Amino acid sequence: MGRTIIEKLWDAHSVADLGDGSHLLYIDRVMFHERTGSIALKGLEAAGRKVRNPEQVFGCMDHIVDTIPGRTDETMVPGGNAFITTTRDAAQKAGVNLFDLGDDRQGIVHVVSPEQGIVLPGVTLVCPDSHTCTQGAVGALAWGIGSTEAEHAMATKTLVVKKPKTMRVRFDGQPGLGITAKDLILRLIGEYTAAGGGGYAIEFAGEAIRAMPMEARFTLCNMAVEFGAWTGIIAPDECTYAYCDGRPFAPKAHVWEQALAHWKTLPSDADAVFDKEIVIDCADIVPQVTWGTSPQHETGIDGVVPDPANEPDANRRQSIERALEYMDLTPGTPLEGLPIDSAFIGSCTNARLSDLRAAGAIVKGRKVAAGVKAIVVPGSSQVKLAAEAEGLDAVFTEAGFEWRESGCSMCFFAGGENLGQEKRAVSSTNRNFENRQGPRTRTHLASPAMVAAAAIAGHLTDVRKLEQS
Amino acid sequence: MEKFIELTAIAAPLLRINIDTDAIIPSRELKRVSKKGLGTGLFAGWRYTELGSRIENPDFILNQPPYRDAGILLSGANFGCGSSREHAVWSLAEWGIRAIIAPSFGAIFYSNCVRNGILPVILDDERIATLADIVSANPAENRIAIDLEQQTVVAVDGGTDTFDITPADRRMLMEGLDPIAVTMQRDDEILAFQARDRLKRPWVYL
Numbered sequence: 001m002g003r004t005i006i007e008k009l010w011d012a013h014s015v016a017d018l019g020d021g022s023h024l025l026y027i028d029r030v031m032f033h034e035r036t037g038s039i040a041l042k043g044l045e046a047a048g049r050k051v052r053n054p055e056q057v058f059g060c061m062d063h064i065v066d067t068i069p070g071r072t073d074e075t076m077v078p079g080g081n082a083f084i085t086t087t088r089d090a091a092q093k094a095g096v097n098l099f100d101l102g103d104d105r106q107g108i109v110h111v112v113s114p115e116q117g118i119v120l121p122g123v124t125l126v127c128p129d130s131h132t133c134t135q136g137a138v139g140a141l142a143w144g145i146g147s148t149e150a151e152h153a154m155a156t157k158t159l160v161v162k163k164p165k166t167m168r169v170r171f172d173g174q175p176g177l178g179i180t181a182k183d184l185i186l187r188l189i190g191e192y193t194a195a196g197g198g199g200y201a202i203e204f205a206g207e208a209i210r211a212m213p214m215e216a217r218f219t220l221c222n223m224a225v226e227f228g229a230w231t232g233i234i235a236p237d238e239c240t241y242a243y244c245d246g247r248p249f250a251p252k253a254h255v256w257e258q259a260l261a262h263w264k265t266l267p268s269d270a271d272a273v274f275d276k277e278i279v280i281d282c283a284d285i286v287p288q289v290t291w292g293t294s295p296q297h298e299t300g301i302d303g304v305v306p307d308p309a310n311e312p313d314a315n316r317r318q319s320i321e322r323a324l325e326y327m328d329l330t331p332g333t334p335l336e337g338l339p340i341d342s343a344f345i346g347s348c349t350n351a352r353l354s355d356l357r358a359a360g361a362i363v364k365g366r367k368v369a370a371g372v373k374a375i376v377v378p379g380s381s382q383v384k385l386a387a388e389a390e391g392l393d394a395v396f397t398e399a400g401f402e403w404r405e406s407g408c409s410m411c412f413f414a415g416g417e418n419l420g421q422e423k424r425a426v427s428s429t430n431r432n433f434e435n436r437q438g439p440r441t442r443t444h445l446a447s448p449a450m451v452a453a454a455a456i457a458g459h460l461t462d463v464r465k466l467e468q469s
Numbered sequence: 470m471e472k473f474i475e476l477t478a479i480a481a482p483l484l485r486i487n488i489d490t491d492a493i494i495p496s497r498e499l500k501r502v503s504k505k506g507l508g509t510g511l512f513a514g515w516r517y518t519e520l521g522s523r524i525e526n527p528d529f530i531l532n533q534p535p536y537r538d539a540g541i542l543l544s545g546a547n548f549g550c551g552s553s554r555e556h557a558v559w560s561l562a563e564w565g566i567r568a569i570i571a572p573s574f575g576a577i578f579y580s581n582c583v584r585n586g587i588l589p590v591i592l593d594d595e596r597i598a599t600l601a602d603i604v605s606a607n608p609a610e611n612r613i614a615i616d617l618e619q620q621t622v623v624a625v626d627g628g629t630d631t632f633d634i635t636p637a638d639r640r641m642l643m644e645g646l647d648p649i650a651v652t653m654q655r656d657d658e659i660l661a662f663q664a665r666d667r668l669k670r671p672w673v674y675l
Contacts, residue, residue: 026663225551
């Protein structure tokens with residue numbers, strides 16, 4: 001019987017079968033950021049342990065740093081300065097790579113890693129951050145861990161991991177005009193719940209994935225964790241190889257052909273069997289938007305806020321009732337037309353160059369609606385530079401958006417900046433949890449173009465209407 | 470790491486689904502580069518009346534007298550989903566929670582628990598609802614007993630449930646092992662793997 005891509009990567013990295021369903025897996029790359037990586041590096045130091053292969057460990061400053069132009073180590077996050085300086089000192093002592101403030105490679109760890117060619121097809125990569133699954137988009141086994149496991153991975157080059165079940169999610173058909181990877185992954189989570197992928201490593205496959213550019217694939221894999229999955233992966237293809245070619249840490253000329261030959265053996269065999277298969281028909285998907293406090297609380301922009309009375313499952317009913325109270329919404333309210341207070345384009349989900357271009361195309365020549373706070377935070381300093389080179393910064397600022405330095409920014413509220421108490425925000429991020437973007441901030445998740453459209457209209461709206469106007 | 474062998478404790482029902490790690494400890498409570506001092510930030514958004522305040526919300530279950538001494542949480546599906554922050558586990562442990570019973574857990578959160586002396590127990594929804602009814606009737610008296618060696622959960626109704634856990638996780642909790650030290654016993658295997666792999670995939674070795 002053939003093997004799935006997940007099994008191929010698993011077998012290739014298994015140092016030892018521990019006999020109870022778990023394996024000691026070899027870890028090719030470890031990444032970290034200043035919030036959780038700082039604790040891991042400090043933990044190693046305190047235990048007198050060394051990083052085994054520091055040249056294969058990479059850190060980014062993204063979680064705590066400010067994104068306001070002219071930033072320094074000082075930050076609005078209470079106590080944040082210590083995270084920045086501790087990470088810098090510990091990284092230097094350990095001899096690991098760090099993309100610090102002022103380095104033009106700095107940015108959000110999951111944007112920077114593929115950009116620099118750190119993650120590659122066929123590697124195992126871990127990072128003490130849940131959105132590490134983003135990086136599975138190049139055909140890597142990449143997953144989020146805690147700080148203690150990060151210490152383990154850095155000290156031993158391995159982790160003890162329970163073998164996950166395998167699932168294939170096939171996106172069939174071609175999405176319509178204006179429908180993005182964000183809409184596809186939100187639809188999947190809405191249909192099968194935020195716990196639907198629990199215990200699985202998921203291969204995203206199908207016609208829509210094959211036609212999807214690399215940057216959109218990152219968006220899709222980014223939210224595998226929002227589906228409850230251990231991680232997500234997309235088999236590498238010509239699109240992946242072209243993306244990797246020439247990146248700073250990617251294989252150079254003399255080993256490129258050897259690497260390529262290896263990568264081409266990775267896709268799942270035709271007769272491979274998955275533990276579970278799901279098929280999503282993309283043809284009927286409209287732009288998606290969330291109405292509640294879990295990514296599973298979502299519907300099409302043409303939809304209405306649901307009535308909990310129609311939900312037969314008691315737990316889900318209670319979760320809807322609680323969400324509606326938090327979001328200040330009543331059942332039956334159309335999502336189209338819901339007034340917003342702020343619009344945020346950023347995060348490891350949707351702040352790559354193609355995302356900024358898509359949003360910029362909506363914004364160009366228009367103005368942000370009166371009273372709406374609108375912000376763009378590029379996913380990396382490289383994305384920022386590339387966007388500026390083509391004039392996208394001017395497109396956004398002339399429309400009334402703020403144009404920021406790169407970082408995680410207001411994807412979450414860490415005590416510094418936020419999107420406002422009881423304010424309604426539309427956001428290109430991945431989590432609409434209670435208080436995530438600010439105390440009592442009400443977050444609606446959507447694609448970058450949908451966020452841009454809402455910023456212009458002053459309310460949630462179907463981006464396809466604006467494009468046609 | 471503190472060992473977990475058995476525990477008989479007050480159990481607090483917090484039967485919501487999808488309780489994420491941002492709810493368990495909000496980002497704004499992660500103020501120091503430390504695993505300590507996080508207990509007061511546990512469930513800060515629900516536990517206190519105002520942002521940044523320490524005035525307790527009397528409606529929140531862990532603020533109510535018998536449950537203030539809870540050692541076990543009963544919860545809904547997908548507990549600990551979201552952010553990987555291990556601070557969620559450190560804050561639960563510091564507050565006094567030693568075991569969590571839920572129908573399912575966020576994957577990273579589950580691993581973090583096992584590495585910090587907290588036992589995650591998976592039981593089905595229906596049984597958890599029954600356990601919640603039993604403990605609610607008399608929280609201080611109707612304690613729940615968990616035996617990790619036997620892999621059982623016993624309630625005062627006489628019902629005994631068994632739960633699954635991998636032998637490696639069970640051993641780590643019962644013996645309070647240092648996982649790095651355990652792995653380093655296989656260091657020869659790791660180095661041999663690395664030497665072989667370097668020949669097969671030279672481009673991976675920077």
